[in-house]
Amino acid sequence: MNYDNQKLIDMLAAEYVLGTLKGPARKRFQRLMLTSNRIREATWMWEQHLNNLASSIKSEPPSDSVWQVISQRIDAKPSVHTVSPEANVIKPKTSIWQAWSLIATAASIVLALIIWQPQAPIQQQTQQIALFKDASEQPLWFIDINEQSLSVKASDKLAARTDKDYELWMILKGQDTPISLGLLPKDGIKSLLKDNRFNAQDIALLAISLEPLGGSPNGLPTEVLYTTELILL
Amino acid sequence: METDELLPLLSATAQGNKQAFAKLYSATSPKLFAISLKMLSNRAHAEEALQDAFVKIWHNASEYQVSKGTVISWMISIVRYRSLDSLRYHKVRKEQSLDDDNAYMEPADQAITVDYEGKSKLVDCMEQLDDQQKQAIHLAYYKGLTHSELVDHIETPLGTVKSWIRRGLQQLQRCLTL
Structure with missing residues (x-):
């Protein structure tokens, strides 16, 4: 799909805001929003316009318990007079879907480790990992995050282009601008220096972009190919 | 409920001011709840979506910028997207709101x-x-x-x-x- 076409961007953004863009197309659009100013701006424009439709909906107060729950969920510090100790534990809102997705991803990673390293036992100290797969679920890069570095292994399934480079990015929660983590190996293993902002709790997404040789010319991803989440084990 | 009134509340929320956040909630929750309820036709699901949305607003308040539209439009989008997720999640689960004690049907x-x-x-x-x-x-x-x-x-x-x-x-x- 040609995402340079402004009319197409506008229609996708409109259907995204309306809600009729769904399933994989919706997820793909959300990923594109992370890396494209034009797509973000088109989406904000439609949100601003279409949300005027909400003016016709008559207000209705929710029950009082809603605020109590919100208040408890945002209150990280124990506060004896308002909430019980149990209620102060902030639980990540993990849906069954997300849980299954994590289990499935973890299973893929274990499988990938078995395929790639039949002789080596899975290292006990590994705590943070990521796996990039292509559209047909073939593993492409496996990343093992250590204390000081990111160890990146290219899969033999990877058919890397010789006229391009592949760059790894992290997108921090609440921030629009991706941060480059370095160029990826086209075969074998490469160690990337860990960015001092690399903190598992802050990372919303990892992404790989296709770049001219030498990496992004302007500090931003040129064409995002794959995204994945960091997995904590 | 103009942006003029909500922007200072959202700015203070971004600084971690819970009192401002409570005021923001009071000013906007009846409208936002109604939007979610209209979409989900189920009070319990709509209240859950509203909770999730406001927790997100609390954590992401600093992300708001005027170029994203008015404060209320930005908040409506957060509530609508959360409600859409909930709607599709519950549809997949084949939950029928008619069977639910908390059902609210139009x-x-x-x-x-x-x-x-x-x-x-x-x-x-x-x-x-x-x-x-x-x-x-x-x-x-x-x-x-x-x-x-x-x-x-x-x-x-x-x-x-x-x-x-x-x-x-x-x-x-x-x-x-x-």
Whole structure:
């Protein structure tokens, strides 16, 4: 799909805001929003316009318990007079879907480790990992995050282009601008220096972009190919 | 509920001011809850979506910028997207809101009666759409219906429904940019 076409961007953004863009197309659009100013701006424009439709909906107060729950969920510090100790534990809102997705991803990673390293036992100290797969679920890069570095292994399934480079990015929660983590190996293993902002709790997404040789010319991803989440084990 | 009133509250919320956040909640939650309730037709699900949305607003308040639109529009989007996720999650689970004690059902008539409050350019532009285009966009916006659900709801072939939405949106865009 040609995402340079402004009319197409506008229609996708409109259907995204309306809600009729769904399933994989919706997820793909959300990923594109992370890396494209034009797509973000088109989406904000439609949100601003279409949300005027909400003016016709008559207000209705929710029950009082809603605020109590919100208040408890945002209150990280124990506060004896308002909430019980149990209620102060902030639980990540993990849906069954997300849980299954994590289990499935973890299973893929274990499988990938078995395929790639039949002789080596899975290292006990590994705590943070990521796996990039292509559209047909073939593993492409496996990343093992250590204390000081990111160890990146290219899969033999990877058919890397010789006229391009592949760059790894992290997108921090609440921030629009991706941060480059370095160029990826086209075969074998490469160690990337860990960015001092690399903190598992802050990372919303990892992404790989296709770049001219030498990496992004302007500090931003040129064409995002794959995204994945960091997995904590 | 103008941006002028909400912006200072959201700014203070971004600084971690819970009192301001409580005021922001009081000022906006009846409208935001109604939006979620209209889409989900289930009080319990709508309240859960509202909770999730406000927790997100608390954590992401500093992300808001004026270029994203008014504060209330930004908040409406957060609530709508969370409600859409909830709607599709519960549909997959095949939960029927009729079976739920907390169910709140609107009459299952095909058309949605829309009485816009105040005038905006969007409202003017919506008035210029064909009835079918308007109805399809209304059902998608208010009820979160997908193309295939619209097919069942208004008993029209998929291609026609997609075309109503696409042409309606294109016409809206032309009208909005005039």
